[in-house]
Amino acid sequence: MRVRYGYRRIHVLLRREGWVVNRKRVYRLYRLEGLEVRTKIRKKRASALRPHLPVAQRPNEQWSMDFMSDALANGRRFRIVTLVDNMSRESPAIEVGVSLTGRHLVAVLERLALTHPLPRSIQVDNGPEFSSRALDAWAHQRGVKLVFSRPGTPTDNPFIEAFNSRVRQECLNQHWFFSVEEARTTLEDWRQDYNTVRPHTALGNLTPAAFQAAWVQQQASEEIG
Numbered sequence: 162m163r164v165r166y167g168y169r170r171i172h173v174l175l176r177r178e179g180w181v182v183n184r185k186r187v188y189r190l191y192r193l194e195g196l197e198v199r200t201k202i203r204k205k206r207a208s209a210l211r212p213h214l215p216v217a218q219r220p221n222e223q224w225s226m227d228f229m230s231d232a233l234a235n236g237r238r239f240r241i242v243t244l245v246d247n248m249s250r251e252s253p254a255i256e257v258g259v260s261l262t263g264r265h266l267v268a269v270l271e272r273l274a275l276t277h278p279l280p281r282s283i284q285v286d287n288g289p290e291f292s293s294r295a296l297d298a299w300a301h302q303r304g305v306k307l308v309f310s311r312p313g314t315p316t317d318n319p320f321i322e323a324f325n326s327r328v329r330q331e332c333l334n335q336h337w338f339f340s341v342e343e344a345r346t347t348l349e350d351w352r353q354d355y356n357t358v359r360p361h362t363a364l365g366n367l368t369p370a371a372f373q374a375a376w377v378q379q380q381a382s383e384e385i386g
Contacts, residue, residue, distance in 0.1 A: 167191075173360040217248035220373050221277055224253070225284040225321035226291070228261070229328065234339050241348065242269060245324040247284070249376070250361050251369035252324065253277055255352045257345040263293025270299065282306040284318045327355070 166174075172187040217223040229241040242256040242265070256269050270279070283300075285291040287309055300307050310317035332351040338344040360366040367375065 169362075170360050170366075173366045177360075217246075220246055220249040220251070220376060221280055223247040223282050223284065224280040225318050225324075226266075227286060227318065227321040227325060228288060228290070229325055229333075231333050231338070231344070233341070233344070234337055239341050239344060241328070242266065243321060243325055243328060244269075244273075245320055246280075246369070247320045249369045249373045250320070250324070250364060251356050251373060252352050255328070255348045257341060257348055259341060261290065263290045263295035266290055266293075267295050267299045270303075274303075279303055279305055282308050284308045284310065284321065286310045286318065287312050331355075 169184065171191070172182070172184045175182055175187065215223075224244055224246055226242065226244050229243060230238055231241065232238050237259075239257060239259050240261045242254075242261055244253045244255070245251070246253065253273050254269055256265065258265065273279070281304075283305060285307055290296070291307065291309070296307070299305075316322070328348070328351070332348060336344075336347055338347065355369070357368055357370045359368060361369060361372070364372045
């Protein structure tokens with residue numbers, strides 16, 4: 162179910178499947194069916210000057226990492242670690258558990274090192290897990306810089322905030338979990354769909370996987386040329 166998809170994203174999926182239909186017709190059908198994606202209107206507030214962060218020039222150069230939380234049907238809380246690539250918007254991993262410590266973060270990152278080039282930097286907040294000795298020692302050993310957001314300013318890490326919003330709206334709010342294992346499986350299925358199926362507007366409606374493949378092909382062409 163893709164109840165959080167608006168007509169523009171649905172139009173992209175239809176064209177991908179071979180339907181010859183323009184966006185206006187999709188919009189008319191969308192409205193005729195009474196469909197609507199409700200969004201909260203937030204009051205605009207004055208914000209402090211954000212620090213300038215270098216823009217990632219290639220996939221797997223900068224990652225962002227954060228924690229989320231949710232509850233099972235019986236009220237038991239569980240935690241979620243989310244990771245996203247700041248350029249390709251790929252999510253390398255989503256980890257689910259009742260108790261996740263700095264050592265758990267190290268284990269996740271070491272597992273990713275087997276399949277991904279480790280980034281030069283990882284943007285994190287000031288939580289105790291991110292400032293733990295275990296993660297600090299791992300980052301030093303691996304040559305990865307931990308970039309901490311200013312306290313109380315989640316806007317310093319917009320990539321993970323946007324990704325977490327999609328996790329919440331498109332997955333967590335759409336399911337009622339009865340076990341941590343069920344939550345883990347459902348979130349992993351959603352992550353795979355996000356990486357390989359879901360169109361991303363910031364990537365020209367490509368998926369993160371397609372964007373990375375196109376980027377690699379472009380770099381290879383430039384090297385040959």
